[in-house]
Amino acid sequence: MSASAIDATHIAALRSFLHDHEIITPASPSYRTSADTWSAQKYSSPRLVIRPTSIDTLRNTIAYLYTTDLDIAIYGHGFSSASAGDVVVNMSAFDEFHLDAQSKLTIGAGQTWADVYKKLGEVGLEYGVVGARTPCVGVAGTIVRGGFSWLSSEHGCISDPVNMLDAQVVKYDGSVVWASTEPELLWALRGGGGGFGVLVTVKLRVFPYPQNIWAGQILIPRESLEQVADGIENFLSKPVDPKITMFLYVVKGRLLESIGSDSDMLVIHAFDANGEKHGRANFQWALNIDGAVDQTMTTNLAGVANLQDKADIVKGTMTQFWQPLLLRNISKETVIKAIKWFEEIRDVDESLGDCTYLIFELLSSRDPVGGTSSCAWPRPSGMKHILLLGTGCPAHSPKDKENLARDLAIQAPSKVLGDHSEAYVLPNGFEEYHDWTQVWGPHFAKLQTLRNVFDPRDKFKGVINPRNN
Numbered sequence: 001m002s003a004s005a006i007d008a009t010h011i012a013a014l015r016s017f018l019h020d021h022e023i024i025t026p027a028s029p030s031y032r033t034s035a036d037t038w039s040a041q042k043y044s045s046p047r048l049v050i051r052p053t054s055i056d057t058l059r060n061t062i063a064y065l066y067t068t069d070l071d072i073a074i075y076g077h078g079f080s081s082a083s084a085g086d087v088v089v090n091m092s093a094f095d096e097f098h099l100d101a102q103s104k105l106t107i108g109a110g111q112t113w114a115d116v117y118k119k120l121g122e123v124g125l126e127y128g129v130v131g132a133r134t135p136c137v138g139v140a141g142t143i144v145r146g147g148f149s150w151l152s153s154e155h156g157c158i159s160d161p162v163n164m165l166d167a168q169v170v171k172y173d174g175s176v177v178w179a180s181t182e183p184e185l186l187w188a189l190r191g192g193g194g195g196f197g198v199l200v201t202v203k204l205r206v207f208p209y210p211q212n213i214w215a216g217q218i219l220i221p222r223e224s225l226e227q228v229a230d231g232i233e234n235f236l237s238k239p240v241d242p243k244i245t246m247f248l249y250v251v252k253g254r255l256l257e258s259i260g261s262d263s264d265m266l267v268i269h270a271f272d273a274n275g276e277k278h279g280r281a282n283f284q285w286a287l288n289i290d291g292a293v294d295q296t297m298t299t300n301l302a303g304v305a306n307l308q309d310k311a312d313i314v315k316g317t318m319t320q321f322w323q324p325l326l327l328r329n330i331s332k333e334t335v336i337k338a339i340k341w342f343e344e345i346r347d348v349d350e351s352l353g354d355c356t357y358l359i360f361e362l363l364s365s366r367d368p369v370g371g372t373s374s375c376a377w378p379r380p381s382g383m384k385h386i387l388l389l390g391t392g393c394p395a396h397s398p399k400d401k402e403n404l405a406r407d408l409a410i411q412a413p414s415k416v417l418g419d420h421s422e423a424y425v426l427p428n429g430f431e432e433y434h435d436w437t438q439v440w441g442p443h444f445a446k447l448q449t450l451r452n453v454f455d456p457r458d459k460f461k462g463v464i465n466p467r468n469n
Contacts, residue, residue: 017057079134114309159190161369215271
């Protein structure tokens with residue numbers, strides 16, 4: 001739908017049930033931050049942003065917009081890159097927070113996980129929650145696309161039934177329901193890719209959790225890649241406590257002035273909820289590598305999340321294409337090939353290299369708590385690790401450069417893993433070149449049917465197309 005579709009009749013109808021402060025025009029100072037997307041190419045310059053502040057204005061807005069031919073999108077904090085040419089409905093005002101005596105946490109789905117961690121810490125109890133590792137991403141978007149946590153190797157995904165207990169949803173006709181009253185709706189929300197209604201509030205499980213987590217970066221010179229890869233393979237070859245997980249990625253030398261380095265460094269981002277002594281013992285192999293720089297600390301879940309609190313500063317600055325892969329095993333060879341793939345992108349084009357991501361998220365997954373049929377995304381059994389590959393170029397680059405970045409993303413899995421490797425695409429980075437059936441497998445047909453039930457006009461733009469194509 002063209003952005004020109006919105007007219008005075010639509011504006012008048014919306015103003016009849018919205019307050020002035022709930023309507024954000026392109027002239028407003030908050031317009032861009034209320035609608036910006038992570039991937040620059042997906043931003044559609046909406047003619048209007050609506051930020052409802054009550055469930056009544058939200059339900060009226062959805063009921064009206066759904067009857068029109070306007071292009072609309074439901075927007076949390078932009079990290080799923082939802083956008084529309086006409087109207088974006090920004091959900092960030094829904095910031096409820098309530099912890100009851102049964103350890104059930106009720107939170108507004110429009111918040112970031114940083115908000116949730118901060119408020120949970122202010123309660124003063126030693127609780128944990130299965131929430132996103134990147135603090136600036138939104139609650140609703142992570143749930144409908146699976147949602148991985150620092151706690152996932154122990155407690156599963158955010159969307160697993162043991163963690164996401166219920167959700168309040170505004171349906172396309174403006175009716176408001178708790179999804180538990182419609183079991184198929186609740187099932188679909190748990191990793192089904194979105195598009196089944198508008199999440200307003202979610203109920204999550206909280207539980208006692210250690211507050212003395214040992215976490216942070218261990219920076220290692222790039223020249224020690226073979227040693228790091230060998231250490232990771234050995235580390236993963238033995239039983240690992242489920243309270244331990246780690247990332248591996250590369251930081252470019254120009255970003256390391258604070259430690260006096262101008263060379264690229266490998267980063268092992270460690271996490272051990274058993275405390276510092278246990279963590280140092282388990283990661284001693286990395287700490288002992290020549291030139292290792294120890295930037296770890298002891299903190300709580302909020303502090304761990306804050307270690308990644310700068311992730312949002314690049315939102316909207318890049319055209320981005322993703323290959324988020326779920327793997328059963330990580331070998332020394334896989335680590336080395338991935339790092340070399342990452343470096344070769346820079347040789348192709350330095351600006352593409354600056355927009356390329358490579359993150360190993362090791363020991364970051366487990367089988368679904370409750371079995372593969374309990375939630376919409378039936379992640380395969382025995383898959384423990386995530387490899388996030390992403391290529392891109394600066395926003396507003398020439399089309400040929402954008403096409404090159406896209407082609408490099410499509411080729412990335414075979415370049416790193418080979419043509420016949422066992423890898424599965426995650427819902428949280430689904431792109432148009434991915435195959436729906438390879439993500440949702442035996443659940444795809446049911447999810448497509450439910451998309452037709454809960455979004456018959458495909459206006460909510462879920463990942464799965466409700467049409468038979």
